[in-house]
Amino acid sequence: MITIVDYGAGNIRSVQRACNEIGIDSVVTQDPGTVISSDRVIFPGVGAAASAMENLVKSGLADALRETVKKGTPTLGICIGAQIILDRSEESNTTCLGIIEGTTVKFKLNDPSFKIPHIGWNNVTITQPHPLLEGIEDGDEFYFVHSYYPNPSNENNIYALSDHQKPFCCALGKDNLFATQFHPEKSGRFGLNLLNRFSTWDGNPS
Amino acid sequence: MLSKRLIACLDVREGKLAKSVKFVNTKDIGDPVEKAIEYYNDGLDELVFYDITASSDKRDIMIETVEAVASKIFIPFSVGGGIRCVDDATKLRMAGAEKINVNTAAVKRKELISECAYAVGSQSTILSMDIKQVEKSEKIPSGYEIVINGGRTPMGIDALEWAKEGERLGAGELVVNSIDADGTKEGYEINLTRMIAEAVTIPVIASGGAGKPEHLYQVLTEGKADAALVASMVHFGEYRCSELKQYLHDRGIKIRMRY
Numbered sequence: 001m002i003t004i005v006d007y008g009a010g011n012i013r014s015v016q017r018a019c020n021e022i023g024i025d026s027v028v029t030q031d032p033g034t035v036i037s038s039d040r041v042i043f044p045g046v047g048a049a050a051s052a053m054e055n056l057v058k059s060g061l062a063d064a065l066r067e068t069v070k071k072g073t074p075t076l077g078i079c080i081g082a083q084i085i086l087d088r089s090e091e092s093n094t095t096c097l098g099i100i101e102g103t104t105v106k107f108k109l110n111d112p113s114f115k116i117p118h119i120g121w122n123n124v125t126i127t128q129p130h131p132l133l134e135g136i137e138d139g140d141e142f143y144f145v146h147s148y149y150p151n152p153s154n155e156n157n158i159y160a161l162s163d164h165q166k167p168f169c170c171a172l173g174k175d176n177l178f179a180t181q182f183h184p185e186k187s188g189r190f191g192l193n194l195l196n197r198f199s200t201w202d203g204n205p206s
Numbered sequence: 207m208l209s210k211r212l213i214a215c216l217d218v219r220e221g222k223l224a225k226s227v228k229f230v231n232t233k234d235i236g237d238p239v240e241k242a243i244e245y246y247n248d249g250l251d252e253l254v255f256y257d258i259t260a261s262s263d264k265r266d267i268m269i270e271t272v273e274a275v276a277s278k279i280f281i282p283f284s285v286g287g288g289i290r291c292v293d294d295a296t297k298l299r300m301a302g303a304e305k306i307n308v309n310t311a312a313v314k315r316k317e318l319i320s321e322c323a324y325a326v327g328s329q330s331t332i333l334s335m336d337i338k339q340v341e342k343s344e345k346i347p348s349g350y351e352i353v354i355n356g357g358r359t360p361m362g363i364d365a366l367e368w369a370k371e372g373e374r375l376g377a378g379e380l381v382v383n384s385i386d387a388d389g390t391k392e393g394y395e396i397n398l399t400r401m402i403a404e405a406v407t408i409p410v411i412a413s414g415g416a417g418k419p420e421h422l423y424q425v426l427t428e429g430k431a432d433a434a435l436v437a438s439m440v441h442f443g444e445y446r447c448s449e450l451k452q453y454l455h456d457r458g459i460k461i462r463m464r465y
Binding site: 013020046047112118119120140163164185188192 | 207208209210211246251280281300302304327329330378407408409410433463464465
């Protein structure tokens with residue numbers, strides 16, 4: 001059973017549908033207690049970091065997420081969920097959850113042919129092995145839609161890079177927490193495979 | 207590096223696939239959910255449903271169709287046609303559409319763009335533009351005018367200015383649809399597409415006129431589009447999505463080939 005955290009940041013049902021497709025039961029909740037007592041948690045999200053953090057703090061889910069991760073529960077963050085696990089986001093200079101050291105930064109590109117938001121299918125290049133990325137080959141593309149990206153301070157929290165004029169981190173993790181900037185629930189078969197791996201992941205990054 | 211995208215657009219009327227020629231409906235031609243799945247399995251990057259249901263009381267069927275498709279395909283899926291207010295947009299998003307396309311209603315009331323961007327996010331708000339080439343004039347300095355009602359009603363608005371305004375108001379992407387090219391199968395309107403792509407920092411989706419794989423290559427290179435939208439080219443078995451992608455790949459365009 002996967003618990004999907006609803007903090008008003010959209011695309012909950014896409015994740016739920018993807019779970020259904022691979023035969024995994026999921027429940028959507030806004031309740032901090034339910035999140036903390038779950039076996040396995042996904043927190044997706046699209047939109048802006050500031051309003052996401054505001055909702056998380058107001059609802060008690062910010063503390064619940066920190067607690068959940070601290071307990072050792074396998075946890076997957078998607079899109080905004082990959083950005084707000086760092087200390088801070090440049091988007092409205094928002095204080096974030098601070099679970100992984102680093103800052104979420106905006107794409108600062110100097111070539112107008114590189115559009116922002118970064119929207120579409122792009123490569124994911126694995127920089128260090130992780131059970132959730134197993135099976136992903138060179139040339140496999142995933143769907144991205146974002147203007148900011150996570151920039152962890154420590155290299156050992158970075159698991160994969162993508163490229164938009166220059167390389168950027170698109171998958172990060174620490175112990176039982178893993179997060180992707182791209183959307184596995186919108187990335188066809190490869191994304192569904194990642195969600196499938198998450199459904200049986202024991203939280204061990206090696 | 208980001209890939210160029212192949213996007214297919216299906217016209218849906220009362221829950222059924224419709225074949226429309228220059229906006230005049232002829233007949234129902236099948237099940238949109240089946241078609242969506244076919245394209246998804248064949249490597250399509252993104253799907254658009256365009257709702258051409260005439261009467262507003264039959265439009266709830268679209269919500270059901272969107273839900274059905276969203277539970278079966280796991281690529282981005284957007285919906286357009288008759289979105290008049292934020293409520294329309296949020297209902298479709300809840301039903302499973304990643305993005306919503308606004309066109310006529312936004313031309314009539316541009317605040318709709320920022321309202322949708324606020325409610326569902328810029329990344330989910332696409333501004334579609336129907337454009338016709340006209341004589342350059344003081345009012346229409348680019349020589350391209352925004353039209354609505356299937357090209358029948360000129361709006362006296364310059365397309366380039368409208369594109370920039372749309373970006374400013376919060377649209378996350380633009381669809382540039384040439385009314386002149388639409389249905390001709392003689393190629394996209396390259397000048398128009400490039401002009402707009404160079405003027406905005408958001409992605410541009412080219413639409414209208416695709417008849418041969420070569421046309422997609424042209425609009426993604428010369429036309430500087432980030433994505434190419436096709437419709438009748440793929441709907442009647444003439445070309446398959448995977449075939450178009452193979453062609454583009456063979457000509458050096460980066461496009462998603464493994465799926």
